[in-house]
Amino acid sequence: MDKRNVKGFLEFVYDFYKSMKAHEITLVYEGEITHQITKAFTSLTESNMAKEEESNSVQKKVFHVMVECLQNISKHADSFGSDDFLFAGRGIFMVSKGEVEYHVTTGNVIENSKIDELINILDHINTLDKDGLKELYKTQMREGRLSEKGGAGLGFIDIARKTGRKLDYHFLPIDEETHFFILTSTIARTE
Amino acid sequence: METIKILGTDDTPTVILDADNDIFEISGRSLPEDVTAFYDPILNWLDEYAASPNAKTVFTFKLVYFNTASSKLLLDILMKLEEMHEDGKDILVKWYYPEDDEDMQEAGEEYADIVDVPFEQVSYTLS
Numbered sequence: 001m002d003k004r005n006v007k008g009f010l011e012f013v014y015d016f017y018k019s020m021k022a023h024e025i026t027l028v029y030e031g032e033i034t035h036q037i038t039k040a041f042t043s044l045t046e047s048n049m050a051k052e053e054e055s056n057s058v059q060k061k062v063f064h065v066m067v068e069c070l071q072n073i074s075k076h077a078d079s080f081g082s083d084d085f086l087f088a089g090r091g092i093f094m095v096s097k098g099e100v101e102y103h104v105t106t107g108n109v110i111e112n113s114k115i116d117e118l119i120n121i122l123d124h125i126n127t128l129d130k131d132g133l134k135e136l137y138k139t140q141m142r143e144g145r146l147s148e149k150g151g152a153g154l155g156f157i158d159i160a161r162k163t164g165r166k167l168d169y170h171f172l173p174i175d176e177e178t179h180f181f182i183l184t185s186t187i188a189r190t191e
Numbered sequence: 192m193e194t195i196k197i198l199g200t201d202d203t204p205t206v207i208l209d210a211d212n213d214i215f216e217i218s219g220r221s222l223p224e225d226v227t228a229f230y231d232p233i234l235n236w237l238d239e240y241a242a243s244p245n246a247k248t249v250f251t252f253k254l255v256y257f258n259t260a261s262s263k264l265l266l267d268i269l270m271k272l273e274e275m276h277e278d279g280k281d282i283l284v285k286w287y288y289p290e291d292d293e294d295m296q297e298a299g300e301e302y303a304d305i306v307d308v309p310f311e312q313v314s315y316t317l318s
Binding site: 035038039043056057060063064067068071134137138141142144154155157158162 | 201202222224256258259260262263266291292293294297301304305
């Protein structure tokens, strides 16, 4: 790198650091989400929360949500029918911790053709109250089939139940065939 | 019958299926990388056991965490026990939950709602 590029890169590193601080991000990762990654991130966050004496119930909720979010990416992030595709099982994963709540955010590429179905699932979950979610979970567990990759279609329902909030999602256009799907789950630090 | 003894790890539960000593237990954490591969031998074992079970079968679940994919497989186990119960076998499910863990207690209640099998909830203190 020549001097100007080095300076540009150093500025980028510092800006990146500052924006992580500003958004209170404690963990950020981009890449393939494997089982090993899932285990590493959950145990790291678990030990951080234990150190900070977060209540058991909050720790469990964050753990549940992290596992389901990470598995959503590893099982569903689009592979476009080809194993070596850039986005197969990949995505961005972030955890941030504020004064009153934790945020677990995932982002991954999704084919346009799958968006409608996903929105239907998410919006349906968002119409349900606590009892409705419980019934849907039971029905899905009884009637749903385990997909080839071991998905049971229960992750989003579980996230909605554990957080007690609506699923907060967005789609940003990437190109003519794909969008970037972002899901943010919020866990209150107080009971 | 062969005995199944699987020592738990940080992502798989301890499993003991020992007909000779009347121990049927799943405990710990369950988020295996491949849920089907992990639970298939257990389901197969239960199929074999169902053909000639003990006079009484008390099946213990003592989990502290399981992911949603595991929840589906746990239901499959409970449904096998339900079938045995419907066949007139003496079955009791004991669902242990840490006393302060409402989610685990509720999970037990949900399973008890879904399957028709004698079901007992037992709270315990984490030491």
